[in-house]
Amino acid sequence: MIHVSFQGERGAYSEAAARSFFNKQIETMPQTTFAEVLENTSKDKTQYSILPVENSLEGSVGESYDLLYSTSLNATGEIYHRIEHCLIGTGNMDKIDTVYSHPQALGQCRKFIEEHNMKTIPAYDTAGSVKMVKELNKSNCACIASKEAAEIYNMPIILDNIANNLNNYTRFLILSKGNNFETGNDKTSIIFSIKHEPGSLFRIIENFHKNNVNLTKIESRPTKANTWEYNFYVDFEGHQKNAKILEMLDTIKQDTLFMKILGSYPSAKLS
Numbered sequence: 001m002i003h004v005s006f007q008g009e010r011g012a013y014s015e016a017a018a019r020s021f022f023n024k025q026i027e028t029m030p031q032t033t034f035a036e037v038l039e040n041t042s043k044d045k046t047q048y049s050i051l052p053v054e055n056s057l058e059g060s061v062g063e064s065y066d067l068l069y070s071t072s073l074n075a076t077g078e079i080y081h082r083i084e085h086c087l088i089g090t091g092n093m094d095k096i097d098t099v100y101s102h103p104q105a106l107g108q109c110r111k112f113i114e115e116h117n118m119k120t121i122p123a124y125d126t127a128g129s130v131k132m133v134k135e136l137n138k139s140n141c142a143c144i145a146s147k148e149a150a151e152i153y154n155m156p157i158i159l160d161n162i163a164n165n166l167n168n169y170t171r172f173l174i175l176s177k178g179n180n181f182e183t184g185n186d187k188t189s190i191i192f193s194i195k196h197e198p199g200s201l202f203r204i205i206e207n208f209h210k211n212n213v214n215l216t217k218i219e220s221r222p223t224k225a226n227t228w229e230y231n232f233y234v235d236f237e238g239h240q241k242n243a244k245i246l247e248m249l250d251t252i253k254q255d256t257l258f259m260k261i262l263g264s265y266p267s268a269k270l271s
Helices: 015-023 035-041 062-070 103-108 112-116 126-136 147-152 200-210 243-254
Strands: 003-009 028-029 048-055 073-084 086-090 098-101 117-120 140-145 157-160 168-176 186-193 215-223 230-237 258-266
Touching: 003 015, 003 035, 015 048, 015 073, 015 126, 015 168, 028 230, 035 048, 035 062, 035 168, 035 215, 048 062, 048 117, 062 186, 062 230, 073 157, 086 147, 098 103, 098 126, 103 112, 103 117, 103 140, 112 186, 126 140, 126 147, 140 200, 186 243, 200 215, 200 230, 200 243, 243 258
Parallel strands: 003 028, 003 048, 073 258, 098 117, 098 140
Antiparallel strands: 048 168, 073 168, 086 140, 086 157, 186 230, 186 258, 215 230
């Protein structure tokens, strides 16, 4: 049996994404924080962790990127999971004035919330907000989560598909202590920092162009060690064990202060 750590309560989008990725019977282990998710796998309590890293509407999940910098686990997979938000509660639509959910979900449903003049209260997890609203048992309070979460906690769905844009996906990374073989349809994720001087980032990016390697994402995050200094997170097509990619990474490393290869994994498609 495969054991997978995820953040949140039963019915969280992370749990659903894990089940979709492995496409088989798995044992999921809910954790309160992203850090605890990774710690569980690092201590061999689970074989895999799943982390949300970016959403098609709200952008990157900063906390996840910061943890990728410090973890010893490898990125071994990715999945794009469709997010379908529902308004869940026991009251009628005209009575609801307060809505609970994870900040990402609240942001993804901002238009709906503003149109109905609702007060927002952040929760640590979408599925956890369903549990909270059920315990509150107030007709003026509702939450935003998945249909699955509503079913798990036996709560009515007031409205479905309430996101700002129905084309709403979250990208999740799968992390473990293992590594993947090259498949021919791979993606590699790296982190690096560079000198704060003219042309330093250009010299790095130029290598991708010279080697005809497609850069699929670049993200900067504060280093937290020094003010206004950043780590860069880059995803690109190809596998770290491929001869051309290996040579390119060796060249890039010479122009960095620090470089970490998070891992190579089969590139996912939108489902």
